[in-house]
Amino acid sequence: MSEKGMFGVSGSGDTSGFGGLVNSTVITGSTQRPFGAYFDQVADDLERAYPLFSDAIEKVIVDRGELTLFVKRDRLFEVAKILRDELRFEMCVGVNGVHYPNESGRELHAIYSLLSITRNQRIRLEVSVSDQDPHIPSLVEVWAGTNWHERETYDMFGIIFDNHPGLTRIMMPDDWPGHPQRKDYPLGGIDIEYKGATVPAPSERRSYR
């Protein structure tokens, strides 16, 4: 990822030099064993319970004391079931979407936070899909509580959770166009009109980066 400029300057006669700045960001690469803490134990247990581990898990990231398993979407349902039944991650506390428009082919990420009360541990599953084919199998059959979280992620990012019992918008009105949390969806986006005067949409106002 990279970001150009500062103070939102673009297309002007800016001579400050801030417009020429380029900030590039490196997202942490894959982590190799040993992972530290209880993460090796979790990975070992999963490998033992799930022979297709190396095929299903694209990479493992351990960052800031948290474990993230990147799961192929075709394997997600199986992995989730084994994590619940064999490894006793009883709860999926939530689903979070993130839109990375610059990662071509894997623009949309869904992140599942899992909690095991038995083991008193947390891990995270991350699945990425492309903008053109935003389908991820639904985990409602594994953890019923993901129902609303998946609906929210669909509403906000347009990720389609296959086999979800009722994938409809949850926050926005049913006929709302677009998915508001995507990065290409502007904040506000609609001019505010009041008593004949027009205030530009928040996305059109000056911003500081």
Added chain:
Amino acid sequence: MTTFTDPYASSQETTEGRVYSVTGGDWDALVTEIGATKEERVVVNMGPQHPSTHGVLRLILELEGETITETRCGIGYLHTGIEKNTEYRNWTQGVTFVTRMDYLSPIFNETAYCLGVEKLLGITNDVTERATVIRVMMMEFNRISSHMVALGTGALELGALSPMIFAFREREKVLDIFELVSGLRMNMAYVRPGGVAQDLPAGALSKIKQTVKDLRHNFKDNEKLLVGNSIWIKRTQGIGYLDLAGCTTLGITGPVLRSTGLAWDLRKAQPYCGYEDYQFDIPTTDTCDVYGRFLIRMQELEQSLRIIEQCVAKLEKLEGQPVMVADKKIAWPSQLSVGADGMGNSLNHIREIMGESMEALIHHFKLVTEGFRVPAGQVYTAIESPRGELGVNLVSDGGTRPYRVHFRDPSFNNLQSTAAMCEGGQVADVIAAVASIDPVMGGVDR
């Protein structure tokens, strides 16, 4: 069929059957008209503007007589796009947004968010002890004020007015403490990445001690009114049943989970903010019902008071310690003080940055307009809010503004259990069940 011209109630034919709109007015006429139809199955929209649905929550109830056959929740009426908005402001300004999510537990939202930012920055251990103890104390006060609303409005919705009056009387005392410490009664934006906005004002600890004493005494009023009250027990015992298996699959946490007998509380299980150093118990019941959840909330009040007393003892020893991290590249530069005009920058600080130190002026300007940079990565932090696990997903791309802020709000998740708790029960019990979940729609819809 009788025709009536009640301006507040009308009916029309649709493809789904006859739809009656009732917004008050003459119920007798409506009952007569509905009685004339053959259909037993009635779909009732309760809310979003209804005094007993705990906020702008819309419940869609399918009834056979008085029995509920299906329940669904309609939410989103309070969606304000806070998560999207934070992406357009710097990390510190995010506090001001997130505090408005679950408006009954602002300090929890702020603390969860700030713990996440601190984890991303890698300064978790640099936050001073005094700041952490103040956070804990404010959180526990907030737990009391939130539980007071849960108990008060819950009782009010079941027709008991006096408990609400007592509960709001106690809540007022807690809000006075918030005002004394932060300058604001709600949505304080008091907890900031790196510490808290300002130290306790002079004389705060003695006022807090007095308040703890008053609260402990006054809590007995509600206890006497409700615990063991036969009407209250009839309305709440065995109502809104949800067992442990239901809770785990639905991801339910907080008092609802603890009413199944499982003592799961993140303050004990996965301590944060130094909770491992405090003495307190986790109340549980094994009744899985509304009454059990009510008892848990009542007992948690006393536990919160215990923690606050320990905080006060610690704060007395930590007098004079800073309440913000030492790193001037992160610490919010303004030095707030509660003056005669409310809250503002301290005059000494303004004198310093405007007249004496160019460096201080530059730092102030840079941090306030641009903000600090946060290394790229993502974290999940969870704390035990009054309603259960409040989780924060933060993603940074290395810039001065969040790339993604997502709140896993316990109300949002727990509200999913409405159907499981209500179906097969009576209409009147829906109110008790929803009140026992204690959803706050600001947190649900964000």
